[in-house]
Amino acid sequence: MDHESAVVLTGPRGVHASRRALHESIRLHLGFLVLGLICLAVSLTAFALRAVLPRVMSKKIGRRIVTVSARGYLRFLALMGACRFDLDELDALRGMPAMIIAPNHPSLLDAVMILSRLPDAACIMKADIVNNVFFGVGARLAGYIRNTPLRTMVQLGVADLHQGSHLLLFPEGTRTSTFPVGAMQGTTGLIAKNAGVAVQTVFIETNSGFLGKGWSVMWTPKMPITYRIRLGKRFDPPKHTGRFVKELEEYFQAEMAHAQLPEFPVKRPS
Template sequence: MTLDQWRRGAGTALSFTTFGLGGVIIGVVIAPLLFVLVPATELRRRWMRRLIQLAFRAFIGLMRSVGVLRYEMENIDLLQRPGLLILANHPSLIDVIFLVAYTRHADCIVNGALAHNPFTRGPIKAAGYITNKDPETVLAAAKASMARGNSLILFPEGTRTAPGGQVHCRRGGANIALRTGTSITPVLILCEPVTLTKGEPWYHIPEKQIHIKLKVMEDLRVEQDEQKPPRQQAVELTRWLNDYFNKELEQFRHERDTRPVAGNKAHDYRHSGA
């Protein structure tokens, strides 16, 4: 490795060690205190989510200050609106950190395995994040969470995007949008060079500094078609979302004009079978 890679490797080790210790402190010390001091469940969850948000912002700041990464964010203020259904592609391990750090009252659908991880189980339980064990339970919990003004973050692929591959959404995001009647707020994420993908250890340091680009897109309004069964609608919407994400990501990779897009007009998804 080059001297710069060794330097960024040390910064990466420091960043992830700090992240792990922070998770343990929140889970072992702060979460139990909140359970005792704040008996109201929803208020306790709001406080914990705010703490996690601030911790994630500090983590991003640490990674930037030690030279691990740099980042650009476009239209990020749109994530401050209440009750959003945020769908994003998932190129790297740290995508969720950026989304939670800059989304107001962020709720998440997380992998059930994280609820048993010693570094994440405490914060997940205290924050009341939704685990993906039972699809029907997830739908009900997602609807209730957004009704309380939380914004739900979901990676519709269910896993990290394969390097250089296409986005392949599962039906979970489409089902939630259709069942709740909520517009979709898409977020495009690029990670260059590709790193922290599924199965890649943190100590594989890329040749260049990580550059994260995040862009919040215009809302996609979703309406149910009573003439079609729910499963067919979910299949069609999922297929449409695949095309949408792949097309917009390709354009995002090549665009040169990075000026913020004015406004946030709603687009319609129509059940045309496309």
Template sequence: MAESFSRLWRMLATGLCFFTFGLGGVLLGVLVFPAMRLLMRQPARRAVAARRVIQAAFRGFVGMMRGLGVLSYEVHGRERLQRQGLLILANHPSLIDVVFLMALVDNADCIVKAALARHPATWGPVTAAGFVFNDSGAGLLEGCQASLDAGSNLIIFPEGTRTPRTGGLLLQRGAANVAVRCGRDITPVRITVQPATLGKGEPWYQVPTRKPHFVFRVESDIAVAPFQHQAASEALAARHLTDHLTDYFSMETRHVSA
């Protein structure tokens, strides 16, 4: 009985949290960010300020979820995130991974779907913060380079989507291309959640039988120079680096599944 009540409460509380998240996004887009555009004429300065607002909002959202008993979490190696110009790569087991990371990382930038610029709950934040859009074609790499050069901390999920419950980890080559062509070492973040929740294709109301616990491990940087030096071309270096990252993040997946 107690377990059933706990699960029902977490389902209702999860719905409340996501409703609040959506409402907050709309209010920020309608009230806060338009005011910032009027008060701050410099796009770079405005983007940094917008990211601070987003970080504060995401911290509030994470705190709300923890306070209502929806989830718990812990972070290891957080001090490694207290730098500038980081290229942060992470695996992607859950819908709210990006929310956690952007709550943890100062001046965080990320690659987002262009569709988010048209959604009423997200268009305000993503446009005000100057995030990199994934449909910019040849300009995507230049956008990533400009973001890193400006001191932003760029967050990328190499899988491009949430990790499926079944099947192996499949990384796209885009993240490795950014690392190789921009000459940036990688700050890897391994994310686990037990029991699994908010995975690919799972609705928000499909809550697990017990409260999920997230663990974020910020590991030592992965040097990119060895891959650049050992390969005959940047394309081949990116391929080798993608293979390495696949093995690297798959170890975490195998550990959780075991």
């Protein structure tokens, strides 16, 4: 290392960069700690409520608990300067007729953001999460739906929609691996067709690859991370699943080409 490089690393810029990195690391680990405590509190509450409440009531209360917990967690992330959230457009969906909420899926925070604003929404989740002892108790209390087996998932999704609930379903089936958006699965069109409901597209835009596909929880992102959610086109109930999936994917590709997303693969922290 030459003298000039040493001066840069030990001078004001170097000190500032080191402090910033330390603060970001603290925020990251504090965020994970608080999330774990919230999940533990929700799980303990869910155990008690499932034992004493009838199914219909426990599902309604469970979804309210998820919404309150998710909103509180996002508020905490914002207050400590880790994230900025612009989610106001989701509020327009409250009280609307039953429909499928179909967002892109850049990170693990996506469902948390959407459910924080929609207190009566069901959610299709990976079976591993719903079956998980730590994370799954609250999901089961809220009546969230496993993504396998397919036939059961479709039947339960249609039933929930017929009861008047929104259904959160990520058309990609997993987090985006090829930006701006990955290939769409046929599940969204299949459930919408069988339930006779509209599909409301939702666009999640972010300036970071944090908790995206391939992101390690040990990596510290540059903060604050910005998330913005905007509503897209609302599609009528499809008549042909295959054509609908193609139309949906083309629409997402066109819209997300202008979104504020990082190029992929994301530059990983050293």
